[in-house]
Amino acid sequence: MSYGDKAATETRTRDGYLYDPEQDHWYIIDPWSKHHFDFETVPVPPALKGKFKQFVTTCLRLKPVITAHSYYRFTRAFLHRVWESDPTATQITDAHVLNDRASRALSPFVILKVSAALRYWSKIELPGLTRAAALLLATPTGLSPNQNLFVARLFDPLKGAFSTLEFDGLTSTLHREFAAGNVDLDSYAISLLQMVLGLRPTQTASFLVKDLSVEEADGGKVYRLNVPRAKQPGDIIDTPLLSGDWFLSSGLSLKPKCAL
Numbered sequence: 061m062s063y064g065d066k067a068a069t070e071t072r073t074r075d076g077y078l079y080d081p082e083q084d085h086w087y088i089i090d091p092w093s094k095h096h097f098d099f100e101t102v103p104v105p106p107a108l109k110g111k112f113k114q115f116v117t118t119c120l121r122l123k124p125v126i127t128a129h130s131y132y133r134f135t136r137a138f139l140h141r142v143w144e145s146d147p148t149a150t151q152i153t154d155a156h157v158l159n160d161r162a163s164r165a166l167s168p169f170v171i172l173k174v175s176a177a178l179r180y181w182s183k184i185e186l187p188g189l190t191r192a193a194a195l196l197l198a199t200p201t202g203l204s205p206n207q208n209l210f211v212a213r214l215f216d217p218l219k220g221a222f223s224t225l226e227f228d229g230l231t232s233t234l235h236r237e238f239a240a241g242n243v244d245l246d247s248y249a250i251s252l253l254q255m256v257l258g259l260r261p262t263q264t265a266s267f268l269v270k271d272l273s274v275e276e277a278d279g280g281k282v283y284r285l286n287v288p289r290a291k292q293p294g295d296i297i298d299t300p301l302l303s304g305d306w307f308l309s310s311g312l313s314l315k316p317k318c319a320l
Contacts, residue, residue: 073120073128081117088125095129102136103143107150111188112139115181122184131177138174152178154192231255253285260290 069082079086079097086097097116102109112135119128141163142149142156149156157178161171175197182194189197217223222230238248253259271286 071117071121073125074122075125077125079120081113088120088129090125092126095125097129097132098136102139103147104139105148105150108139108152108188111151111186112136115184115186115188118184118186119180130173131180134170134173135177135181137170138178151187152189152193154190154196157193157196227255257287259287262290263288 070078070080072078073088075090077088077090079088084098084100086095086099088095088097099109099113102112104112115135116128116132119131123131138156138160141160142152145159146156157175160166160174178189178193179197182189182197234243234248234251237243238245243251250264254264266288271288273284273286275282275284
């Protein structure tokens with residue numbers, strides 16, 4: 061390609077930087093960094109690659125270079141994952157988006173960044189996404205960059221909360237080991253309180269002996285526990301527990317009379 065031909069195909073970004081969209085490698089240098097847009101190694105079919113280039117070109121015309129490059133990076137990585145599962149894809153479908161969101165190998169941050177880039181692709185109404193994918197992208201992911209919320213929502217088997225089966229196994233083992241004398245009374249009581257009331261560590265550490273009281277009622281005993289609030293120091297929650305010898309019953313049902 062001659063210099064004149066190259067000049068004819070060059071275009072400018074929103075900020076005035078020149079690049080040639082006909083090439084597979086774009087190098088755009090702004091005052092902060094050098095941005096490399098590599099389309100040569102994007103493995104998807106040419107039809108989808110062309111739509112991807114059109115999307116990035118439009119981003120460069122409408123957005124700052126750094127924003128366009130961020131969209132490029134996360135969408136390019138997404139297309140690599142699409143190609144691995146669907147090497148003949150010529151459009152991004154809702155199945156591709158759902159499969160990507162369900163991947164346990166991706167952090168919430170990456171999923172949210174990919175969703176933002178694809179949502180913008182859909183917003184500017186360029187070809188490359190099916191209508192079903194556009195509708196899916198218009199709905200919130202329900203995810204948060206907070207890793208704890210992420211693993212809870214996806215029921216992560218390693219980092220998430222116990223399943224019902226795991227929780228039942230834990231309580232059964234706790235009762236059995238206490239009955240066998242392998243768990244002392246203090247540890248047994250604190251463990252049951254944690255499971256029943258869902259206490260924060262600061263609440264557990266704030267308990268005083270006087271917080272537990274015993275009342276005679278209907279020929280039995282009712283245990284009441286003053287639970288200190290974690291976020292309002294000095295306030296307490298008066299919690300009636302199960303009647304009977306609550307701490308000493310190895311067949312305890314983990315259903316308190318009221319929830320916090």
